Amino acid sequence: MSALAELQERLTSALGASILSATQATGELTVVVRRDDSLAVLQHLRDIESFSTFIDVCGADYPERAERFEVVYHLLSMSKNARIRVKVTTDEDTPVASAFGLWPAADWFEREAFDMYGILFSGHPDLRRILTDYGFHGHPLRKDFPLTGYTEVRYDEAQKRVIYEPVKLVQEYRNFDFLSPWEGMLPGDEKAAE
Template sequence: MTRLETLQNNLLATFGESISLKLALNELTLEVPAKDWIDTCTALRDNALLGFDTCIDLCGVDYSAWGAPTFAYQPGLHPQRFAIVVHLLSVRHNWRLRIRVFVPNDEFPVLPTLVDVWPAVNWFEREAFDLYGVVFDGHPDLRRILTDYGFIGYPFRKDFPLSGNVEMRYDTEQQRVIYQPVTIEPREITPRIVREESYGTGR
């Protein structure tokens, strides 16, 4: 039995056959309901059969345009617009697991913090808050971490404009950095396609 099969069996033994567990590309993904987020993550850490003592990454996902030609959220493709994905490592067993949770309430996405389960998620959760606007309830210091002070909006959301909403520059008269509305004209860039009858024939 491979290590991955052992992990799969241990997850089924711990959480039961009804869990949402997918195996693809030699990786296991466990989908966790938001209401069970903390309890499941704590069990993943504390259960000796699993032993996920380290969180190596946490990130946000915006499923707005998933499988659709527009940026409008398509109900039915996924239960919610936003998800949080966590990558775990068990040093003891030398195996990894991806877990995903869909965040309730697309308008104001809130999820309990995992800081008490894996303290290493502190900055990861701040990043997901900064870029996607997911609020981690109970986080000890939920501030923006990558964008500037006073930044408005969440730049990794699919509906955030590519050029942003404001630009900054140094004003020599005021001798400080100032913000002003974006001066770039919004446009759709379409690649220019050149077709020649003899293209690829060597003539």
């Protein structure tokens, strides 16, 4: 039995109903946990299973789901040379317990997930915007975020001041052929024959 399979078995037996699913892919274990038990699972991984290195926490948006957001934690165990991904689902109104008490490095990552997706973290000491402007409304990485009708703030070097202007998302038409750009360098390259 592989080390990941053993870890998966230990976690499912120790944490029981807290784990909704566990899968292995590309040498990493992904565990989906109940939102209410997320902090207990993260603490178990840190204290019992030696996943002491916090890599990051990020968000993902699936607007077709009832719980549209996934909060994804990436952890590393140096002693086991293993990585684990922990996923928690939530909606727009229900907070996820902050991992700041376990890993202070989670601070800015959780603030980014709040700013970009609107994911709430209970117990976070300073949950406020980190990447967008103070008066910004909305969450830019949500799939339903409108691409027009907003203003951008930037420093204009010619005017030597901060200016506000409407967001312009112009892009010229581009024709993609989706073939290798390394013309003739790879065997079987379709462009090499032309």
